[in-house]
Structure formats: structure tokens, C-alpha cells
Amino acid sequence: MNEDDDLGALCAGAGRALAEAERPVLERHGLSMWQYVVLSALAPGAAPSQLVLAQQIRYDKTRLIALLDALEAAGLVAREPDPADRRARVVRLTPEGARRHAAVRAAIREVEDSKLAGLPPETRRQLRSALAHLANAD
Amino acid sequence: MNEDDDLGALCAGAGRALAEAERPVLERHGLSMWQYVVLSALAPGAAPSQLVLAQQIRYDKTRLIALLDALEAAGLVAREPDPADRRARVVRLTPEGARRHAAVRAAIREVEDSKLAGLPPETRRQLRSALAHLANAD
DNA sequence: TATTGTTATACTCTATAACTATA
């Protein structure tokens, strides 16, 4: 992985390395990556419809259904009918789901911090800022 | 995309944004992402065996075959028998392949530079360095 | 008529196993 590589290749390499390091953590907690993404999206307390949730995490709405089925069966999320629109179902974290997400997130942060070892705090802050800039640039 | 997100989520978001922006460039030049990755690996002038090439770009050796078939049919790479091991075939860029890669890479760099607009040169350098660090950290 | 959640289907991508020719 050379610093003269394409930026896309660098992002892909870093993302793959992180995903490989985090996969055992997710497995230990019985979650797939996408299930963790769903929990993370709901963690701030939001209760979006399934369609809005799918758009937020950029996941296919038809695939989200099986994902939510599993999370609901595990007692981590709850689906409730939307009083304002009886077609829609609103998804929110259960207390157990909130606990599980907090635990997994803490473990993930540990892995990420170990990967960032050697980089000064200011560099880490700039890295997060630059990545957010890239993800949001038109 | 919040700066308080997991680092993995930030990398994935930035990588996806870059891939989406670069896909039209690759299509315009008639290359898939993995074909471009192969050309990039060979661009420095290396002539690895197919197995070594597959390991270098972290691609399955069985899938690499169809990829090389297409690149060879397009006249961008050449496969030659390895004189030292008659089981192995050595892959290298053709002059046309080198030209094509240089052209695509220049176009990709343009897209990446536009995505990086707003970030000072020192921040860009640190971003590349930090991503390379992440990809190589044990 | 359009939209949400859902199911079913088809398609693509990826991984596994087996074959050949060499080593």
C-alpha cells in the first residue's frame, strides 16, 4: 500500500483492514456488519420508517426486511405501526438493543484505537474530518 | 455522515463516494474497477505470475483468469510463459496497456482532486499517510 | 394513481472443489 496509490485504493485498503479487524468483534456479539449499521443508525433514538432507514444507511429496502426480522427476533429492535401513516412501520431500538449496540461500539472503538496507534490526536481528528468531507462532497 | 461515526463507517462512506464518482470515468475508458486495479499493479513495470498478481491485489486467482482474458483480448496485457517455471505464466502491460492506464489514471486523479477541493495540501498529505498507516497496521 | 412493506425471482459476484501440466 503505497502513498502514491489512488485515493480510492487507499480508502479501500484502509476500509478492508478495518473490516477484517472488526469482523471477529461483531461475530463475538452475534451481529453481522449490516445489523450493526442498523443499530448504529437507530442508536441516537431515531424511529424512522423502514424506507427512510434503508435510505439513511444506503441499503436496499427489500433486503432490510430480513435484517429487521432477525434483529426483531433477537429482541434488539421493535417495529410499530406508524399512527400517522398506516402503511408504514416505525423501527426503534429496544433497551436490550441499545445495550448491545453500546457494548459492540465500545469494542469496535478499542479495535480502531489500536489501529490508530502511532498517529497523534491531531492527525486522527484531521483524518475523521477529511473522510467526512470526502463522503459528503458532491 | 457524522464525524462521530465509527472510523470504519467513515472509510466506507468515503470509499463509496469515490467509487461512485470514478465509475463513469472507468466506463468511459471501457474498464471495470478490477481491470483498472490490475493495470495499476502492472504499471510500475512488474511482470508477476498470475498467482502473485492475485495476491498483490487481493483478488481470487480463479476470478483473475477471466479478467486477464478480457484485458488480453483488448490488447492491454500480455501473458508469457515463465522460462523458469513452465507451469507459470507471467503477466505484463503492453505499450497500449501502459498508455490506457496512464490516461485513466490521469482522469481518476482529476476526479479525486475535485473531491479534495477545500482541503489544504498538508491535510491531503496527512490523509494519504494516515490511510496508508491504517491499511498496513497489523 | 402513487407509496409502504413484502415476497418471489433473476442476476451477479464470490468461494470451493476438481482437473491438467508441470515441479
Added chain:
DNA sequence: TATAGTTATAGAGTATAACAATA
């Protein structure tokens, strides 16, 4: 016996189309 390249097959992941209930 093991390895490089190849092929064929099975599996996972993803996208598309259609349906019922509701707007």
C-alpha cells in the same frame, strides 16, 4: 506430493418485478 493455471459448480449477495394494504 505439491503447485500454477484452468474450469465447473455451488453459494452468498444484490437487484428487479410484482402484490396487498393504504394514501
